Amino acid sequence: MSWINILIPGILLGGYYALLASGLSFLFGVMRIINLAHGSLAVLAAYAIWIMADRHEINPFIGVLILLPFMAMLGWALHRLIFERSLKGGALIPILSTFGLAMLIDNLLFQNFGADTRSLAPYVDSLAYDSWELPGNVYVGQLSVIVFVTALLVLGGLHLLLAHTHLGRRIRAAAQDSDAAQLVGIDARRTYAIASAIALMLVALAGLSLALRTTFDPYAGPLQLIFAFEAVVIGGAGSLWGTLLGGVILGVAQSVGAHVHPQGFLIAGHLVFLIILIARLYVLDRLAVGLRRLRGGSQ
Amino acid sequence: MEKILTPSSPEIEEQGVSTTPHTENNPGRSRRDFISAAGAVGLTLAVPGSVWAQAAAKNTLKVGFISPRTGALASFGETDPHVLSLARKALASGLTVGGKQYAVQIIDRDSQSDPSRAAQLAKSLINEDKVDMMLAISTPEVVNPVSDACEAAGVPCMSSVMPWEAWYFGRGAKPGAPSPFKWSFHFSFGVGNFARTYISQWALIQTNRKVGVLYPNDADGNAIRANLAPLLAKAGFTIVDPGPYETGTTDYSAQIAKFKAEKCEIFNTFPIPPDFATFWRQAAQQGYTKMVKIAQIAKTGLFPSTVEALGGLGFNLASGAYWHKDYPYKSSLTGLSGGQLANSYEVAAGKQWTQQLGATMALLDAGFAALKASGDAKNKAAVAKAMSTLKASTMVGTIDFAKGPVGNVATAPIIGTQWVKAKPGSKHKFDYVVTDNADDKNVPVSAKLIPYS
Numbered sequence: 001m002s003w004i005n006i007l008i009p010g011i012l013l014g015g016y017y018a019l020l021a022s023g024l025s026f027l028f029g030v031m032r033i034i035n036l037a038h039g040s041l042a043v044l045a046a047y048a049i050w051i052m053a054d055r056h057e058i059n060p061f062i063g064v065l066i067l068l069p070f071m072a073m074l075g076w077a078l079h080r081l082i083f084e085r086s087l088k089g090g091a092l093i094p095i096l097s098t099f100g101l102a103m104l105i106d107n108l109l110f111q112n113f114g115a116d117t118r119s120l121a122p123y124v125d126s127l128a129y130d131s132w133e134l135p136g137n138v139y140v141g142q143l144s145v146i147v148f149v150t151a152l153l154v155l156g157g158l159h160l161l162l163a164h165t166h167l168g169r170r171i172r173a174a175a176q177d178s179d180a181a182q183l184v185g186i187d188a189r190r191t192y193a194i195a196s197a198i199a200l201m202l203v204a205l206a207g208l209s210l211a212l213r214t215t216f217d218p219y220a221g222p223l224q225l226i227f228a229f230e231a232v233v234i235g236g237a238g239s240l241w242g243t244l245l246g247g248v249i250l251g252v253a254q255s256v257g258a259h260v261h262p263q264g265f266l267i268a269g270h271l272v273f274l275i276i277l278i279a280r281l282y283v284l285d286r287l288a289v290g291l292r293r294l295r296g297g298s299q
Numbered sequence: 300m301e302k303i304l305t306p307s308s309p310e311i312e313e314q315g316v317s318t319t320p321h322t323e324n325n326p327g328r329s330r331r332d333f334i335s336a337a338g339a340v341g342l343t344l345a346v347p348g349s350v351w352a353q354a355a356a357k358n359t360l361k362v363g364f365i366s367p368r369t370g371a372l373a374s375f376g377e378t379d380p381h382v383l384s385l386a387r388k389a390l391a392s393g394l395t396v397g398g399k400q401y402a403v404q405i406i407d408r409d410s411q412s413d414p415s416r417a418a419q420l421a422k423s424l425i426n427e428d429k430v431d432m433m434l435a436i437s438t439p440e441v442v443n444p445v446s447d448a449c450e451a452a453g454v455p456c457m458s459s460v461m462p463w464e465a466w467y468f469g470r471g472a473k474p475g476a477p478s479p480f481k482w483s484f485h486f487s488f489g490v491g492n493f494a495r496t497y498i499s500q501w502a503l504i505q506t507n508r509k510v511g512v513l514y515p516n517d518a519d520g521n522a523i524r525a526n527l528a529p530l531l532a533k534a535g536f537t538i539v540d541p542g543p544y545e546t547g548t549t550d551y552s553a554q555i556a557k558f559k560a561e562k563c564e565i566f567n568t569f570p571i572p573p574d575f576a577t578f579w580r581q582a583a584q585q586g587y588t589k590m591v592k593i594a595q596i597a598k599t600g601l602f603p604s605t606v607e608a609l610g611g612l613g614f615n616l617a618s619g620a621y622w623h624k625d626y627p628y629k630s631s632l633t634g635l636s637g638g639q640l641a642n643s644y645e646v647a648a649g650k651q652w653t654q655q656l657g658a659t660m661a662l663l664d665a666g667f668a669a670l671k672a673s674g675d676a677k678n679k680a681a682v683a684k685a686m687s688t689l690k691a692s693t694m695v696g697t698i699d700f701a702k703g704p705v706g707n708v709a710t711a712p713i714i715g716t717q718w719v720k721a722k723p724g725s726k727h728k729f730d731y732v733v734t735d736n737a738d739d740k741n742v743p744v745s746a747k748l749i750p751y752s
Contacts, residue, residue, distance in 0.1 A: 005552065005556070006552075009550050009552045010550075013549060013550050016549075107369070110369055110373065114373075114377060115369075115373030115374040115376070115377050116374065116377075116602075116604035117374065117572050117573070117576075117602075117604050117605045117608045118604070118608055119576060119608035119609070119610070121576075121580065121608070121609070121610050122607065122608070122609070122610030122611070123610075125611075126583075126610075126611060128580050128610070129579075129580040129581075129583030129584050129588075129612060130584070131583075131584035131585065131586075133586075139584055139585045139586060140584075141580075141581065141584040142584075144584075213549075213577065213580070214549075214573045214576050214577045214580075215572055215573045215576040215605070215608045215609075216573070217371075217373075217374075217572075217573075218373075219370055219371050219373070219412075220573065223547060223573075227549070251550075254548075254549070254550060255550055255552065258544075258548070258550065258551075258552070258553045258554075259553045261542060262541050262542040262543060262544040262553060262554060263516055263542065263543055263544060263545055265544060265545060265548045265549075265550065266545040266547060266548060267545070
């Protein structure tokens with residue numbers, strides 16, 4: 001088994017994890033909220049796109065574009081109704097309230113859509129399983145490549161937004177110190193609401209890639225959360241490029257693990273996650289501080 | 300009358316709230332007031348019901364029914380409300396046992412796909428509702444905890460739809476020793492049924508007899524690896540097993556590479572549905588599916604929605620069914636034939652029939668047959684004794700506990716089936732056809748097995 005055959009699926013898988021995780025990472029970076037409803041919201045988005053595809057024959061890629069403004073509005077509403085209020089209660093309350101939100105979404109989806117397993121793959125012809133054959137008997141899934149490129153574009157776009165626009169500066173200021181930002185005339189409340197809206201648009205993309213790649217049902221959300229969460233933590237909470245790096249590290253570790261032993265897939269991923277988590281406590285903390293200074297704090 | 304006491308009625312829920320002990324130190328005055336007020340309202344509403352229930356207890360048979368209606372296993376329980384409504388209709392005028400007429404109340408509960416919730420529900424049905432018999436269905440996560448609770452409390456329990464080996468040995472019975480169970484009984488398919496059907500079904504198409512197997516590292520997967528794979532090997536198939544994988548794996552390149560290298564023309568797997576969708580799409584990406592002549596899937600692909608979710612890759616997947624609407628048997632409880640049961644569901648729900656309809660009906664058939672055979676339906680020991688030798692005709696065929704492979708167990712068949720593209724003009728995307736009947740010759744074969752690719 002050549003290394004190419006292990007690395008390519010691993011790296012592409014990393015792009016998928018990064019796309020799943022980008023909304024989670026962004027929200028944490030800006031507001032320090034660990035959104036446990038992330039997976040359930042992604043499944044909610046998947047259902048919305050599925051309805052458009054199944055009942056109105058709208059291609060899922062167009063469906064997601066239609067959905068984006070609605071997800072943005074949902075993000076705004078969630079911020080006003082849940083994130084903002086729960087943040088006032090300390091670090092634990094947002095976790096509890098988003099956990100409650102996840103259960104609410106799961107069960108509402110079940111009430112509306114029943115238990116049936118769904119997927120968006122049937123609505124994109126054979127894209128979900130088409131592949132390019134590279135020399136050396138290496139197959140690359142077209143969907144995986146699209147997802148990876150999307151992850152790159154999304155994270156790159158967000159980076160540009162944060163680094164070079166007025167809105168980005170406001171978000172960064174509010175993220176670092178909302179009181180100080182208020183003092184210099186930034187409406188932190190509004191900025192946070194915009195950030196929530198952006199995070200929920202990212203969730204829509206996560207939902208699309210999830211639903212194209214595998215199947216979903218009303219209770220599929222929490223399962224999706226774990227890899228996203230691991231990617232965020234490996235890459236450094238709140239850092240966007242870190243999330244991509246975290247996803248790729250996780251994907252490659254799983255890919256290598258699976259080639260050592262079929263059960264190694266999940267174990268290798270969790271192991272890398274734990275090693276990095278522990279290492280960060282002792283070693284990487286100092287390193288990260290240094291890096292952040294160099295980068296000029298792109299979060 | 301049974302409607303008044305249906306399990307989901309609010310008074311019972313509120314009664315539950317009012318009896319929950321409050322251990323918080325500082326719950327707030329107003330909230331406590333609210334809870335006790337709600338409880339009081341609940342109690343006043345509930346009292347007439349329970350007084351009535353006590354007076355009528357002697358003439359009313361209570362049957363607990365636990366299945367997964369929400370949560371990860373919800374697709375199993377989706378059709379249960381329909382089957383229960385048919386059963387209630389059939390029992391509206393009561394049940395005659397030993398010359399005595401009883402009113403029947405079926406109390407159905409949702410395990411929420413959670414084993415500890417299932418155990419808790421079983422205990423409350425036993426202790427608070429004082430059920431005369433328990434029925435439990437679908438997957439070890441529901442059936443085992445309910446069976447254990449009934450065994451401990453001395454309540455007769457009948458269950459179905461999980462491999463009997465996992466029910467019998469999984470709950471501590473020892474091979475060769477007499478059955479340790481007194482109160483719990485189970486009828487379902489086992490590894491032997493799968494082996495018989497697979498060996499027969501795989502002979503229908505010319506292949507190189509090399510079988511790539513993808514079995515997960517869970518209770519089902521390990522039982523299948525240990526027990527089914529050797530039987531298949533003995534029948535002349537070469538088993539290519541890359542080893543157990545963990546449920547939730549998102550990349551299967553390693554396994555697919557192995558199946559391709561070994562040129563496995565038969566593929567067999569027991570995964571959860573999302574894992575199979577991920578695997579099968581990757582297998583298609585890597586060009587493995589074009590090599591496969593028979594793709595035999597189990598545990599996933601039981602219900603139309605899981606196959607529809609695969610799109611074009613779902614056509615011609617082979618499967619094994621624990622019930623099919625073409626079964627020639629009738630429900631002894633409702634008198635319905637397989638076709639009638641399937642049609643009644645399609646009309647009522649507006650969805651395609653599923654094999655779970657027949658399985659749930661068969662459990663109700665067997666349970667009420669045991670009550671009738673007991674001679675005294677209020678005597679739990681008599682009901683359990685009737686179950687131990689029960690021979691009943693059900694929706695899935697004749698269930699015979701006297702013959703069972705081990706004590707307390709009867710087997711039910713698995714028949715070979717295939718998901719094929721529906722004929723033009725059909726309401727549904729897939730047809731589910733019977734391709735092999737080695738495990739029950741009475742079931743008519745309706746189609747020839749088509750190679751996957």
